[in-house]
Amino acid sequence: MDFSAKRVLVTAGANGIGLAIATKFKELGAAVFVTDIDPDAVAKARIEGFQAAVSDVSDEAQVEVLISTVRDELGGLDILVNNAGIAGPTGPIQALASDAWRATFDVNIHGQFYCIKHALPLLRDAQGASIINLSSAAGRLGMAGRSAYSASKWAVIGLTKTLAIELGAYGIRVNAICPGAVNGPRIDSVIAAKAEMLDQPVEQVSTLYHNQSSLGRLIEAEDIANMAVFAASEMARNVNGQALAVDGNTEKLY
Numbered sequence: 653m654d655f656s657a658k659r660v661l662v663t664a665g666a667n668g669i670g671l672a673i674a675t676k677f678k679e680l681g682a683a684v685f686v687t688d689i690d691p692d693a694v695a696k697a698r699i700e701g702f703q704a705a706v707s708d709v710s711d712e713a714q715v716e717v718l719i720s721t722v723r724d725e726l727g728g729l730d731i732l733v734n735n736a737g738i739a740g741p742t743g744p745i746q747a748l749a750s751d752a753w754r755a756t757f758d759v760n761i762h763g764q765f766y767c768i769k770h771a772l773p774l775l776r777d778a779q780g781a782s783i784i785n786l787s788s789a790a791g792r793l794g795m796a797g798r799s800a801y802s803a804s805k806w807a808v809i810g811l812t813k814t815l816a817i818e819l820g821a822y823g824i825r826v827n828a829i830c831p832g833a834v835n836g837p838r839i840d841s842v843i844a845a846k847a848e849m850l851d852q853p854v855e856q857v858s859t860l861y862h863n864q865s866s867l868g869r870l871i872e873a874e875d876i877a878n879m880a881v882f883a884a885s886e887m888a889r890n891v892n893g894q895a896l897a898v899d900g901n902t903e904k905l906y
Contacts, residue, residue, distance in 0.1 A: 653885055656681030659726040659778075660884075663709050663767060664736035665702070666693035668836055669786070672873035673733055673880045674702060680881060682731070685722050689736075709736045709763030710755075712770075719770040729774035731884045734764040734785045739838055740800040742845035753800045760804035764811060776822050782884040783819075785812050786876075787828040792895060795905040797849050798842075802905075805830075809895050816893030825892040827883045832899025833861045835870040865900030 660677045664670040665686030671693075678684045678701070687707040688694050697704040703725050707718040722729055740756030741748050764785055775781040790798060791805030812828040819826060833839050839861065847857040862870055879898050882888055 653680050653881060653887075655731075655881070655884075658682045658730040658884075659722075659728055660684045660731040660733065661722050661726075661729055661767075661771065662686050662733040662735055663707075663763070664688055665733070666690060666697040666704060668838065669831070669834060669873045669876050670733075670735040671697070672877040673735060676874075676877035676881050677731070677884075678702065683726055685726055687718055709734075709767055710758035712766045715763075715766040716770050719767070719774070722771075723774055728778060729771055730778045730781050732767060732771050732775065732781075732783045733880060733884075734767055734783070736760075736763050737786055737805075739842050740798070740804070742797050742842065743849055744797065745799050748800060756800040757804050757807070760801070761807040761811065764808060768811075768815065772819075775819075775824055779823070780886075780889070781822075781824045783812075783815065783824065783826040784880050784883055785826070785828045787812070787830045787895060789830050789832045789897065789899045789902045790905055791828070791830055792897070793902070793905045797846060798905075812895065813893045820892065825883075825888075827888075827891060827893065828895045829876060829879050829883065830895050830897045830899060831876050832865050832871045832897075832902045834876065835872055839870065864904055865902045867900035869900060871898060871900060 660682045662674040665674040666688035674684050674686045685703045694704045694706050707714045737760045741752040787808040788805040790802040795802040816826040847854040
């Protein structure tokens with residue numbers, strides 16, 4: 653687990669899961685660049701020793717500038733972690749606003765496409781490069797009331813498996829991580845929205861989310877970070893095109 657010769661880009665890397673992933677790579681010696689839509693979080697990341705920039709991955713023009721900046725700052729790129737994502741709207745499909753649906757796809761799947769497309773020349777120049785796309789347990793299971801999010805995360809799996817075939821000839825591995833419900837502000841807001849949709853107490857819906865895995869607990873951001881560094885490491889050199897579940901064995905989503 654020595655990443656001292658590796659250069660890493662983590663999108664949405666100044667908060668939450670992204671920050672946990674970026675921190676883990678940095679602790680293992682990598683040169684890490686984080687981007688985030690939150691200027692205050694980016695400023696804090698710089699103070700903590702990360703190279704960082706404000707960028708919206710749903711805007712292809714901003715992604716082009718971002719990758720150019722990464723090339724200039726890091727001199728290349730070995731590992732791309734497509735972590736940026738949004739929760740999207742909650743409700744029955746007939747009640748969803750079309751702009752909220754589109755916004756979910758713009759970040760969760762189009763953003764990954766833009767980052768891979770423009771980072772690919774750098775990754776092809778690297779030795780044994782790796783792309784890690786964040787999907788979700790909702791990317792392999794249906795999730796009532798969360799159709800935009802679930803559909804976008806299923807799309808991540810399709811992108812991952814296709815690119816693993818396309819890019820294998822260049823020695824580039826492409827894998828997805830499928831987290832279960834991750835402890836933090838995002839899942840709290842999802843639970844609140846789901847409770848409103850179901851007209852149930854928040855505490856009751858929260859209990860369902862906590863107990864949807866066989867282990868009966870939420871996932872922590874560090875669990876996702878641990879899987880990310882494993883998937884990018886030489887220990888996983890023949891792990892390619894996989895949807896790697898970190899969900900405590902979740903078989904049903906609420």
